[in-house]
Amino acid sequence: MKKILLIGTGGTIASEMGESGLSPELTSQQLLRYIPDIEDICDVRCVQLFSLDSTNIQPKHWVRVADAIRERYGEYDGFVVSHGTDTMAYTAAALSYLIQRSPKPIVLTGAQKPIGFETTDSKQNLRDAFTVAASDMTGAVLVFNGKVILGTRARKTRSKSFEAFSSINYPVLALVQDGRLIRYIRPECAPEPIFSDRVDDKVALLIPGTDCGVVDYLLERNDALIIESFGVGGLPTYKAGDFYQAVKRGLDQGKTVVMTTQVENEGSDLSVYHVGTVIKRDLPILEAYDMTTEAVTAKLMWLLGQTRDQGEVARRFYVPVASDILAVK
Numbered sequence: 001m002k003k004i005l006l007i008g009t010g011g012t013i014a015s016e017m018g019e020s021g022l023s024p025e026l027t028s029q030q031l032l033r034y035i036p037d038i039e040d041i042c043d044v045r046c047v048q049l050f051s052l053d054s055t056n057i058q059p060k061h062w063v064r065v066a067d068a069i070r071e072r073y074g075e076y077d078g079f080v081v082s083h084g085t086d087t088m089a090y091t092a093a094a095l096s097y098l099i100q101r102s103p104k105p106i107v108l109t110g111a112q113k114p115i116g117f118e119t120t121d122s123k124q125n126l127r128d129a130f131t132v133a134a135s136d137m138t139g140a141v142l143v144f145n146g147k148v149i150l151g152t153r154a155r156k157t158r159s160k161s162f163e164a165f166s167s168i169n170y171p172v173l174a175l176v177q178d179g180r181l182i183r184y185i186r187p188e189c190a191p192e193p194i195f196s197d198r199v200d201d202k203v204a205l206l207i208p209g210t211d212c213g214v215v216d217y218l219l220e221r222n223d224a225l226i227i228e229s230f231g232v233g234g235l236p237t238y239k240a241g242d243f244y245q246a247v248k249r250g251l252d253q254g255k256t257v258v259m260t261t262q263v264e265n266e267g268s269d270l271s272v273y274h275v276g277t278v279i280k281r282d283l284p285i286l287e288a289y290d291m292t293t294e295a296v297t298a299k300l301m302w303l304l305g306q307t308r309d310q311g312e313v314a315r316r317f318y319v320p321v322a323s324d325i326l327a328v329k
């Protein structure tokens, strides 16, 4: 029987109702008591790293989860991380960079309703996560409402219903139906994973049109800036191109700037409109293409944890990790 480690981090799945609303209270051991039949699928051990609403999860927590897996990697056949849904896609992306090419499954799951509620998706999601963790799936994946989504492609697209996550610009890897895994894609892996333990959390995000003083402010205090633009992407050219000039100042100081899009599907293409072509021609700005903003954020934090060289960050940004970017032109 496969040996699986359940890593508890908090979230709705582990929450109870208090005077000021839901907050995570249950440990991973307590979660497991709600699904006693899991003994038929695998042999589970538990560890509780922290109990946080995932709104409070920071890059240092990603590193703690990755470290917990690295320290016990040899002892287990797979890992389940129970996590709040709000930032689960960021953690799924981060684990895809911090633990690359894992031959063992690292499965994130959570729920929209707490496990103690009469109507809940917690038990099904947890059971499905163990089914995937005990299978021959590889790498960091997110399991939710019967879907298995690649860690670099997950996004929370519904705030209330059970169908909370979508796979963006990439097919769903597998389905779990009545406890059976129907696998379409098995991510590439290596005999041993490659672990990293350093991230740089100085990455900011903004939308164009903001006062350009905000661009200067953010680039002074951060190593990278993600601009979530409109449509296929571009920078405003009004007011004598103030926004453009502010971005240029940051790039001239060796900072990294990535253009992504607010549109959920199909990604960026700065080569289409004048507002995009001029910046791509004149500035060393990067573009996200088909990557999610969640993956861009985690990838920049991971990359900047490895190097501060602007050219090296640019080169490695476009090297696919866990199929995170495939549509580079």
Ligand code: ASP
Pocket (backbone or CB within 6 Å): 010, 011, 012, 013, 052, 053, 054, 055, 083, 084, 085, 086, 087, 110, 111, 112
């Ligand atoms: N606010 C919760 C969290 O992200 C929501 C959830 O888990 O569904 O921790």
